Amino acid sequence: MPLEVIVVGAGIGGLCAAVALQQAGHSVKIFERSRFAAEVGAALLITPNGERVLSRLGFDFKRARADDMLSFEVLDGVTFKQLHRAELINAREEYGAPLYTVHRVDMHNELLHLTSTLDLRLSSKVAAADAEQGLIVLEDGTQHHADLIIGADGLHSVLRGVVLGDQDAAKSTPGQVQNFAGIHESLHTEGDDLKALMLAEFGHYHPSLVHIINMAPDVTVWPLSYHDPLPIWTRGKVALLGDAAHPMLPFGAQGANQAIEDAGALGALFSNGESVADVPSRLRLFEQVRRLRASRVQSLSRVRLGKEKEVEDRVRLYAEPPNSKVPTSFAERLSHDYKFDVYAVCKEALSKKD
Incomplete structure (x- = not known):
């Protein structure tokens, strides 16, 4: 019997997971909080580790x-x-797959094309969930049950709190802390002249870059967010993926590719006719693999290419x-990121389990 699957979030990772699980023979519903009214984004780099998965899902890079x-x-x-140069013309031979650049909106549209036969529900924000019962509750109070729930709901994930429980909560230290000031680095505040702030920050950079800033008709702030690696990704019938599981910085261009790897896994x-009883053990295997x-x-994403030694101890954990x-x-770093074949790793993990 096919599993009833709910995917929470219709970003890149959520849509890839929906396609992968549908191709594995399961019934999939997607709940997305937005209306997709004004999708934005810049170019993405699809590296060989992500390309392997997208190609298997039927992603049309030309379209x-x-x-x-x-x-x-x-x-x-x-x-x-x-500082560094990478020649990628022979990437297929060296890493097993090519690299592509693609606009985020175009990629999202192609993934929506692949999920056109699925039940996609927009403006459906999840307010709560129960990992053991396999239940989500929308803001309007409606409830939906599933055998498997995928939390692909991004940086501010509701499902992350369900999986981590108290581990994701603020810790209280009664009597120990009298005052707390949250200080963070920021280049702007509401209403600031963003171009002037950019020029103040980067005015000493190469004249070509300063010229590009001056030529820009408008400047938009694109926040970068990072979360330390989580201790667990799964609980009951719920698994996290993408930014809900491992939000990372863009240094290394692996954010989307890691979400795609999650989906492939x-x-x-x-993909072997799993029953409802198999879900917990398969999710444990998913966490083990990913x-x-x-x-x-994620830890490597804290530094730009060429600065890997700075986070060696952190990565070694x-x-x-x-x-x-x-x-x-x-x-x-390129070899570590690009040569990884999530399908081969999953095949090996399944063979050891069996």
């Missing part, structure tokens, strides 16, 4: 107007001196097996 990425450089912003691990891998990438070597250079 999504994706371009092959043949090389990239890391430059010093002040001097424009080349779910499709692979739930959590340490994504936590390494998630080494597989423990104490094994972790990426400490530009080339090692």
